[in-house]
Amino acid sequence: xxxxxxxxxxxxxxxxxxxxxxxxxxxxxxxxxxxxxxxxxxxxxxxxxxxxxxxxxxxxxxxxxxxxxxxxxxxxxxxxxxxxxxxxxxxxxxxxxxxxxxxxxxxxxxxxxxxxxxxxxxxxxxxxxxxxxxxxxxxxxxxxxxxxxxxxxxxxxxxxxxxxxxxxxxxxxxxxxxxxxxxxxxxxxxxxxxxxxxxxxxxxxxxxxxxxxxxxxxxxxxxxxxxxxxxxxxxxxxxxxxxxxxxxxxxxxxxxxxxxxxxxxxxxxxxxxxxxxxxxxxxxxxxxxxxxxxxxxxxxxxxxxxxxxxxxxxxxxxxxxxxxxxxxxxxxxxxxxxxxxxxxxxxxxxxxxxxxxxxxxxxxxxxxxxxxxxxxxxxxxxxxxxxxxxxxxxxxxxxxxxxxxxxxxxxxxxxxxxxxxxxxxxx
Amino acid sequence: xxxxxxxxxxxxxxxxxxxxxxxxxxxxxxxxxxxxxxxxxxxxxxxxxxxxxxxxxxxxxxxxxxxxxxxxxxxxxxxxxxxxxxxxxxxxxxxxxxxxxxxxxxxxxxxxxxxxxxxxxxxxxxxxxxxxxxxxxxxxxxxxxxxxxxxxxxxxxxxxxxxxxxxxxxxxxxxxxxxxxxxxxxxxxxxxxxxxxxxxxxxxxxxxxxxxxxxxxxxxxxxxxxxxxxxxxxxxxxxxxxxxxxxxxxxxxxxxxxxxxxxxxxxxxxxxxxxxxxxxxxxxxxxxxxxxxxxxxxxxxxxxxxxxxxxx
Numbered sequence: 001x002x003x004x005x006x007x008x009x010x011x012x013x014x015x016x017x018x019x020x021x022x023x024x025x026x027x028x029x030x031x032x033x034x035x036x037x038x039x040x041x042x043x044x045x046x047x048x049x050x051x052x053x054x055x056x057x058x059x060x061x062x063x064x065x066x067x068x069x070x071x072x073x074x075x076x077x078x079x080x081x082x083x084x085x086x087x088x089x090x091x092x093x094x095x096x097x098x099x100x101x102x103x104x105x106x107x108x109x110x111x112x113x114x115x116x117x118x119x120x121x122x123x124x125x126x127x128x129x130x131x132x133x134x135x136x137x138x139x140x141x142x143x144x145x146x147x148x149x150x151x152x153x154x155x156x157x158x159x160x161x162x163x164x165x166x167x168x169x170x171x172x173x174x175x176x177x178x179x180x181x182x183x184x185x186x187x188x189x190x191x192x193x194x195x196x197x198x199x200x201x202x203x204x205x206x207x208x209x210x211x212x213x214x215x216x217x218x219x220x221x222x223x224x225x226x227x228x229x230x231x232x233x234x235x236x237x238x239x240x241x242x243x244x245x246x247x248x249x250x251x252x253x254x255x256x257x258x259x260x261x262x263x264x265x266x267x268x269x270x271x272x273x274x275x276x277x278x279x280x281x282x283x284x285x286x287x288x289x290x291x292x293x294x295x296x297x298x299x300x301x302x303x304x305x306x307x308x309x310x311x312x313x314x315x316x317x318x319x320x321x322x323x324x325x326x327x328x329x330x331x332x333x334x335x336x337x338x339x340x341x342x343x344x345x346x347x348x349x350x351x352x353x354x355x356x357x358x359x360x361x362x363x364x365x366x367x368x369x370x371x372x373x374x375x376x377x378x379x380x381x382x383x384x385x386x387x388x389x390x391x392x393x394x395x396x397x398x399x400x401x402x403x404x405x406x407x408x409x410x411x412x413x414x415x416x417x418x419x420x421x422x423x424x425x426x427x
Numbered sequence: 428x429x430x431x432x433x434x435x436x437x438x439x440x441x442x443x444x445x446x447x448x449x450x451x452x453x454x455x456x457x458x459x460x461x462x463x464x465x466x467x468x469x470x471x472x473x474x475x476x477x478x479x480x481x482x483x484x485x486x487x488x489x490x491x492x493x494x495x496x497x498x499x500x501x502x503x504x505x506x507x508x509x510x511x512x513x514x515x516x517x518x519x520x521x522x523x524x525x526x527x528x529x530x531x532x533x534x535x536x537x538x539x540x541x542x543x544x545x546x547x548x549x550x551x552x553x554x555x556x557x558x559x560x561x562x563x564x565x566x567x568x569x570x571x572x573x574x575x576x577x578x579x580x581x582x583x584x585x586x587x588x589x590x591x592x593x594x595x596x597x598x599x600x601x602x603x604x605x606x607x608x609x610x611x612x613x614x615x616x617x618x619x620x621x622x623x624x625x626x627x628x629x630x631x632x633x634x635x636x637x638x639x640x641x642x643x644x645x646x647x648x649x650x651x652x653x654x655x656x657x658x659x660x661x662x663x664x665x666x667x668x669x670x671x672x673x674x675x676x677x678x679x680x681x682x683x684x685x686x687x688x689x690x691x692x693x694x695x696x697x698x699x700x701x702x703x704x705x706x707x708x709x710x711x712x713x714x715x716x717x718x719x720x721x722x723x724x725x726x727x728x729x730x731x732x733x734x735x736x737x738x739x
Contacts, residue, residue: 081702087484105705109481194681247591248572251681390703391686399682403596418687 001031037068038320038327039093041082043310046258047274047344048281057336059124067323080390087111091424092315094324098141100132100308101379101389107133108383113314113321114138118329124351125332132381133311140333141311143349145340148372149197149305152275153259155270155291157183165293167233168300169205176244179267187266191239192257193250193402196394197306198270199235201295204377205303206231210394211380219380219423221416223397224409228416231298233408236401250402263287270295270305273368274345292367294375307376309349347372380423387422468718474711481705489708496712505687510683514671514692514717516600521609521670524661529617534647536618537625550620555615559675567606567680570594595681607674613669617662625651625660660732664725671721674698680719693717 038061042054050073058069072093074082080102086092098106106112116122116139122130125143133141158164158175162183166172172189180188192198203210208228211221222228239245253261258275259267261280280287295303312331314324330336332349341348347357347369357369379385388394397415400406406414475496477518483489498507525623532551536544570577581587594600632650642648652659674694677683682690686699693713701710 082703084481084484084705087481105481109485110483111485243590246573247593248574250593251572251595387704390705392684392688396685396687399596399685399688403593405596 001126007040010307024263027177037070038323040069040095040097040327041079041093041097042071043076043079043097043099045076046254046272046358047346048313050238050344051354053340053343057330057365060336061327061330065326068292069327074112074279080386085324092318094315094318094320095327096315097144097310098313099119099310100129102386103132103311103313104135104381105383105386105422106313107135107138109317112140113316113324114140115142115314115325115328118325124350124352126354127346127353128307128378129309129311130283132378133313135261141313142328144310144312144337145344145346146307146309146349146354146372146376147346148273148307149201150273150294150368150371150377151268152271152279153291153293154261154264154289156289157186157267158291166296168296169298170305171294172185173234173238173244176238176268177242180242180244183267186264187246187249187260188268189238190252190257190260190266190269191235191245191402192252192254193399194253194395195257195270196389196392196398197308198254198257199394199398200377200379201270201303201305202231202235203228204231205295205298206234207298208232211388211423219382219420223419224412224416225283227346229408229412230334232412236398236408238415239402240404250399261290272345273347273365273372275343276364277343290364292364294367294371302371302375304375304377305371307378309346311349382423384425388419391418391422393418393422435729457475469710470495471714471718472713474708475715477708479644479706479711479731484705484707492708496708499709500712500716501531509689510691510693510696513598513690514601514694514720517605517673517692518670520602520666521606521613521673522666523665524606524610525613525666525670526617526659530621532614532618533621533625534651536622548622551618554611557612560679562612563679564675566604598689601682603612605673605676605680609673613666617666620662621655621658624655628654657732660728664728666723667728668721670737671724672717693720699709 025166036145042050042055044050054069054071058071062068069089076099079099083092083096083106092111116137119139119142122139124144129143129146130139133139133143153165157179161179163175166175176188186227200210203223206227206229208222208231209220209224210223211219213219213366223232249256249260254272257266257269258279259282260269261269261271261275262279264283264286268395276292277291278292295305297303312328314328331340336351337348337350340346341353345365347354354369354372357365358373360366362368379388393415397406397411400411400414401408460673461616473607476491476493477483477489478491478492478495537549569575569691572578572595574591575590578587582589582591594604628651632654633646636646636650671692673692677690677692678695678698680690683695684699686703694717697710697713697717699708700709700713
């Protein structure tokens with residue numbers, strides 16, 4: 001019987017060899033060159049659900065070009081890992097949405113296709129954003145939408161307690177203090193720890209610079225100047241001294257802040273222009289109960305806020321660059337360019353389109369447009385900047401202060417030093 | 428199924444087939460190990476000697492820089508003061524806790540009747556079967572600083588101020604939560620493995636010990652433990668390996684993914700360096716160090732195990 005067994009299993013060496021070959025063969029021949037469908041990665045975060053919009057764009061694209069489109073939604077936090085892995089494994093999509101702050105790094109790395117030959121009129125795009133994708137006369141991205149952060153507040157609660165939109169920092173603080181007392185169960189003004197773009201306005205508003213290029217080409221950061229510190233201190237003291245936030249907010253990112261608003265926990269918070277729609281989508285009860293005001297200046301005017309947004313880029317070497325460009329063009333020109341703005345709450349990144357919004361009657365849109373046009377500011381357009389974000393320099397500074405692990409002086413010192421090291425080493 | 432018979436004459440003699448059989452059976456696992464384990468390890472060692480950034484990932488070309496990554500790594504105070512301390516302390520505490528708890532549960536299980544035993548084993552299997560990511564999110568949720576069950580309870584009892592306390596920002600409490608998570612998902616394996624061993628210990632040994640007047644502790648220490656020493660060695664080695672390279676349970680925690688934070692361990696640091704900061708050479712050097720550390724620990728364990736075997 002034992003012999004019979006051995007005899008029966010004789011083909012095993014061949015079978016196992018085949019298995020090994022099959023297993024190893026899976027590694028190769030996966031990337032690029034697939035012209036049947038266009039692979040598109042779109043980021044998702046604090047914007048409303050975008051599935052139906054992209055279904056429609058995909059159908060329109062397929063009708064005109066005969067190529068299907070497959071859109072994959074990638075959470076912002078995972079974008080970088082996913083792209084790195086795809087580069088290494090040669091499984092890049094054809095089109096990708098890249099945040100403005102990350103575009104210079106990918107442009108510099110040589111992974112993106114130069115689109116300058118296709119773009120007929122670069123001047124119709126918002127120029128600061130267009131520059132983010134430019135390196136050595138090549139254009140590695142097409143501005144798609146701009147996003148900006150101002151303050152969303154609960155209009156009903158403001159009215160109930162007789163408050164107006166604050167016009168400077170002191171009024172903002174007084175309003176929050178008063179509302180915190182009136183609405184004991186609510187968070188008057190969340191001070192998040194894991195949301196760097198909510199910290200930057202206070203640095204700028206106080207008079208500091210996150211990073212600025214000197215005449216000799218080196219970078220310096222004045223977060224640790226008295227002005228920068230004053231801004232950071234004002235913001236963190238809202239939590240530490242005035243108790244207007246909540247302890248858990250140290251771990252919050254922008255999505256958590258938005259959820260605090262849509263769960264009717266927070267009264268006002270620094271929020272993205274795409275948030276009002278998403279909040280009302282989450283909690284329809286809040287319709288007509290939200291308002292927006294531009295971040296007020298320290299004394300008067302406005303405080304500058306981080307103007308971000310996204311470019312659409314085409315990856316190099318997929319064999320689909322031509323079709324990919326046509327898809328990018330479809331999204332950044334004409335009907336869908338504007339419709340995406342209307343549906344998402346972001347601003348189409350065209351000069352004319354944005355200006356149209358400044359006269360908008362919509363109280364949930366107009367203040368954001370004002371912020372973007374009059375008090376928007378971006379981070380340095382250098383490849384090394386993304387390292388500052390990846391390392392979480394500003395997040396760490398903010399969390400160290402809020403957790404009481406470092407004073408404002410110590411934390412701003414460390415942050416300024418780290419930013420200078422990263423930016424100056426990279427050049 | 429009817430047995431199939433080959434109509435062709437055999438290519439090899441019976442003896443030749445016999446000699447080939449073990450190798451034939453070994454080819455698939457060896458192939459899988461080679462492709463899935465040795466190849467990536469080789470690649471990581473290679474990477475650790477190179478200046479490899481995002482740009483190199485795209486172009487595929489990179490420069491050999493000798494031991495430069497290792498020199499930077501070993502002279503970084505962050506390694507000695509934070510990462511290594513976190514990795515080692517956590518591993519020791521987690522392994523000891525997991526094995527002790529697992530042993531206690533195994534001893535309990537061995538005294539149960541079959542039906543209750545099946546019920547208890549099924550229950551602890553659920554903890555084991557929980558995927559690391561979902562498990563971690565449940566723990567984060569339980570320990571949520573504002574709304575979590577623990578926070579609410581402690582605030583209700585007045586142990587914690589009504590404002591709450593951010594334990595995720597405190598290295599000790601951060602790792603206490605990680606330990607809870609790891610022990611919770613790790614003890615069932617130890618318990619079930621030891622239970623299998625316990626059931627093979629001859630009853631006569633315990634009877635003899637009892638007649639000699641040994642109490643519960645002495646029976647465990649002089650009968651159970653020596654008999655099951657190899658089983659203990661296996662669960663300890665495996666737990667050590669798992670706890671040294673724990674990743675998701677730290678990375679997903681608030682503050683567990685910020686570069687330069689005092690919560691990182693070697694595995695997470697390697698990932699943050701590679702994928703966050705796109706310094707793949709440096710990330711690989713950290714990974715190689717973690718591997719060497721693990722190999723070292725495992726060799727020490729195995730030598731201890733074999734020495735004991737020779738003595739007996």
